[in-house]
Amino acid sequence: MTEQNDMLDILLNSEEKLTEKQKRILEAALEIFAEKGFSATSTSEIAKKAGVAEGTIFRHYKTKKDLLLSIVAPTMAKLIAPFIIRDINKVLNTKYERYEDFLKAMILNRQAFLKENMAAFRILIQEIPFHPEMKEQFKEHVASKVYERFTHLVEFYKDKGQIIDLPTEAVIRFTASSVFGFLLIRHLFLPEADWDDEKEIEMTIRMVMNGIRVEE
Amino acid sequence: MTEQNDMLDILLNSEEKLTEKQKRILEAALEIFAEKGFSATSTSEIAKKAGVAEGTIFRHYKTKKDLLLSIVAPTMAKLIAPFIIRDINKVLNTKYERYEDFLKAMILNRQAFLKENMAAFRILIQEIPFHPEMKEQFKEHVASKVYERFTHLVEFYKDKGQIIDLPTEAVIRFTASSVFGFLLIRHLFLPEADWDDEKEIEMTIRMVMNGIRVEE
Amino acid sequence: MTEQNDMLDILLNSEEKLTEKQKRILEAALEIFAEKGFSATSTSEIAKKAGVAEGTIFRHYKTKKDLLLSIVAPTMAKLIAPFIIRDINKVLNTKYERYEDFLKAMILNRQAFLKENMAAFRILIQEIPFHPEMKEQFKEHVASKVYERFTHLVEFYKDKGQIIDLPTEAVIRFTASSVFGFLLIRHLFLPEADWDDEKEIEMTIRMVMNGIRVEE
Amino acid sequence: MTEQNDMLDILLNSEEKLTEKQKRILEAALEIFAEKGFSATSTSEIAKKAGVAEGTIFRHYKTKKDLLLSIVAPTMAKLIAPFIIRDINKVLNTKYERYEDFLKAMILNRQAFLKENMAAFRILIQEIPFHPEMKEQFKEHVASKVYERFTHLVEFYKDKGQIIDLPTEAVIRFTASSVFGFLLIRHLFLPEADWDDEKEIEMTIRMVMNGIRVEE
DNA sequence: GATGAATGAGACTTCATTCAT
DNA sequence: GATGAATGAAGTCTCATTCAT
Numbered sequence A, B, C, D: 001m002t003e004q005n006d007m008l009d010i011l012l013n014s015e016e017k018l019t020e021k022q023k024r025i026l027e028a029a030l031e032i033f034a035e036k037g038f039s040a041t042s043t044s045e046i047a048k049k050a051g052v053a054e055g056t057i058f059r060h061y062k063t064k065k066d067l068l069l070s071i072v073a074p075t076m077a078k079l080i081a082p083f084i085i086r087d088i089n090k091v092l093n094t095k096y097e098r099y100e101d102f103l104k105a106m107i108l109n110r111q112a113f114l115k116e117n118m119a120a121f122r123i124l125i126q127e128i129p130f131h132p133e134m135k136e137q138f139k140e141h142v143a144s145k146v147y148e149r150f151t152h153l154v155e156f157y158k159d160k161g162q163i164i165d166l167p168t169e170a171v172i173r174f175t176a177s178s179v180f181g182f183l184l185i186r187h188l189f190l191p192e193a194d195w196d197d198e199k200e201i202e203m204t205i206r207m208v209m210n211g212i213r214v215e216e
Numbered sequence E: 001g002a003t004g005a006a007t008g009a010g011a012c013t014t015c016a017t018t019c020a021t
Numbered sequence F: 001g002a003t004g005a006a007t008g009a010a011g012t013c014t015c016a017t018t019c020a021t
Helices: A002-013 A020-036 A042-049 A054-060 A064-088 A090-094 A099-130 A132-159 A166-187 A197-212 B002-013 B020-037 B043-050 B053-061 B063-086 B091-096 B099-130 B130-161 B168-189 B197-212 C001-011 C018-038 C043-050 C054-060 C063-090 C090-092 C099-130 C132-159 C168-189 C197-212 D001-015 D019-038 D043-050 D053-062 D064-088 D090-094 D097-131 D132-159 D167-187 D197-212
Strands: none
Touching: A002 B063, A020 A042, A020 A054, A020 A064, A020 A099, A042 A054, A042 A064, A064 A099, A064 A132, A099 A132, A099 A166, A099 A197, A099 B099, A132 A166, A166 A197, A166 B168, A166 B197, A197 B168, A197 B197, B002 C090, B020 B043, B020 B053, B020 B063, B020 B099, B043 B053, B043 B063, B063 B099, B063 B130, B099 B168, B099 B197, B130 B168, B168 B197, C018 C043, C018 C054, C018 C063, C018 D053, C043 C054, C063 C099, C099 C132, C099 C168, C099 D097, C132 C168, C168 C197, C168 D019, C168 D167, C168 D197, C197 D043, C197 D167, C197 D197, D019 D043, D019 D053, D019 D064, D019 D097, D043 D053, D043 D064, D064 D097, D064 D132, D097 D132, D097 D167, D097 D197, D132 D167, D167 D197
8 A cells, every 4th residue: 555655646746846947847858858868868958948057957856867757757657547546446446347348448548648648658668677776666566566457357357258268467468468569559659640549449459359258 | 672682781791700809899789788778888888898998999880879780780680581581582471371370480480589689679679769760770671671571461361361351450560569569578578487488479379360360 | 453453353243143043054164164174065065954044144154255254263363362362461471480380371271272162273274274365364363473472471481591592483383382282182183082181281391391491 | 014015005106107197187186286175176177287188187087086095195105104114124113322313313304205295295184184084094004103113212212211201102292293393384384484404403302302301 | 900098078966156035 | 034946157077089009
């Protein structure tokens, strides 16, 4: 519960009580980090884009890395927010009659998130490999949490006879790959293509469900 | 054909005529780039790890970026090598009776590649977003080439009545997501877990095939 | 007389009319300057230790150097206070029958001073070499004043036949070295050793007097 | 013996194998540190005075503090060199018939040293209070070594009936204060005065010896 | 071919000081 | 009177690259 509160704290406290200049710094950093990467971005560049003195950055963020974390931590928190929050009233765990209904709801929800937070999300996945503490935090607070939740879900639908009797991990991996594959191609690699989201999502879900439906 | 020859040139010429020191430099760079990222790596660090003088690096590679490219370009080439080479004798296009046989062969082949070239592959996907020419090259020489090939393949098996009648792109995306999803989780995210590759690959293919088999 | 009044002014006005915060700032500065040196101390550090805002320091002291002077100037004044004050009623010049009685009184008096003002004294001697105006002030108001007084004294006791007929400067230097030598070792270098002040002072005076007593 | 070798190593290795530029850097640093103090000196100032690029300083000295140490450590070593070296052939411990002969030899020797190394010596005593490791090294390698040697000497001359029966520490302190007092005033505080060294030293020794000669 | 000293631009960060609140 | 956000100059240090040896 404490860990979840950590994340919730971050969620609720971020983006509040921020000076005007602080917001401008965050925004500028977000944009340039996403474009050039953390290491290749200089604080003077950020300052210029934010329209503040370079010293101002360091009044609010002790180090450049601090600035990175203040972008990445809330993003991690938001990334798993729906999973945590729903945990609170466990009933909703199984709100959906069918696995595919759950899938669709989740895709739509996370797609909305990605649309709004693409830059921060890119920074997150770009930088995680190079910062062991971030990696650790991600594993501990994000991945494991989401994985655990999916395990419950998949087993719930297995019991209902909706899902094939393959190892839960394999089912999750398969589902997640298909969903993330779609989302990343859609929003990260080819965002400017002309997408019919409704249809694409439907097809994706259909193939996934075919893939894991109980075979006769 | 010229482009393919470009790639083939790279393939055949790389790792030849390299002095002992040059090899040590490449190896050191490969390791540190993968660990810390290109921008966060200093040439002096590379020199130290390679056991050469700082100046020696610049005798062989005009700039630090050049060094990166001399790692990344051959990796791109090798990445698509099987697709290019097989193009040469077009007959083999359809060497495999069933789509799943093709899938299995491809997974095994690319898995072998990844095992041997993990570090270079990581560098490639980490740095592509930050270097427009690399991105361009990747799209032009790698992605489009592979995509084109897959298009032929999927349509070939569609004609044989093995694959569902959904848009080819969707089928490719779905297949690729599932395959890459497995490979990345297996080799990038959880390489030290205890994997039964044989079984995992079989399950992955089974779900993919279920997902796209012609429904009755 | 004016110069002396300057010093007296400083003496009497210091530590008065100081707000609570001002006192805390002085105290904090005193402590950190003594520990790390003037240049290596930052105003923000002082502010933090004093528990005031950074700006508050500059409300009371125009510059950081001003803050230093407001510590050092009173210390200089107190350092020579006994010499100046006694000047006022010249009779006391020769209050003591014997040179050694004078020496003993002086040692005890200045030792008491040092005990109470060690930090400020350290700052004074550490910073004097780097601030020409301070050096000037010290020479003019402190050193020359004390030297002049000692000259009178030594010559007085010479006339009484108590002191050897060597150049007065040499006698003063010798006396002062022995006395300061003791005081500095006692309070600056080895303050935590277990000292029998009574006995040490007696021995010091005995050796000094042997050194300069009229030889038979 | 090891510690002495440490110091000897420093002695013998310093000032050798130094680049032309490195020498200029050391010289410039020496001068400015002595004039303004370590903390108040900027590396850019040193670079300018030395006529090198600022980066060049950091090729030879990892940090600014390193540069300080490379000045201070050899100075400490040279400061006690005569005491260490003489230790090697212990016979010479008592080369001099009378304590005053020893004193005179020592004063002349150390005066020559001070004349040549005034700047470095000033830096040493100015910075020691602010750098715990330097303080530690000074206590361990310099002070204790010299003190130990003086103890032997004073007791040797006590046994010969030349020195008064007061605690050895007090005798040493008294002697050292008088000698250092003279040397510091002569070379540090009033170097430009017109000194008759021969005579001043003679007087100093005379007073010291009077002070500690066996009383009849 | 190899070295490593030298460079100077620029990186991150600190700092004394100002000023609107 | 007090605050602390803001500043920009300056500080220390790193870096890719060059070049004489």
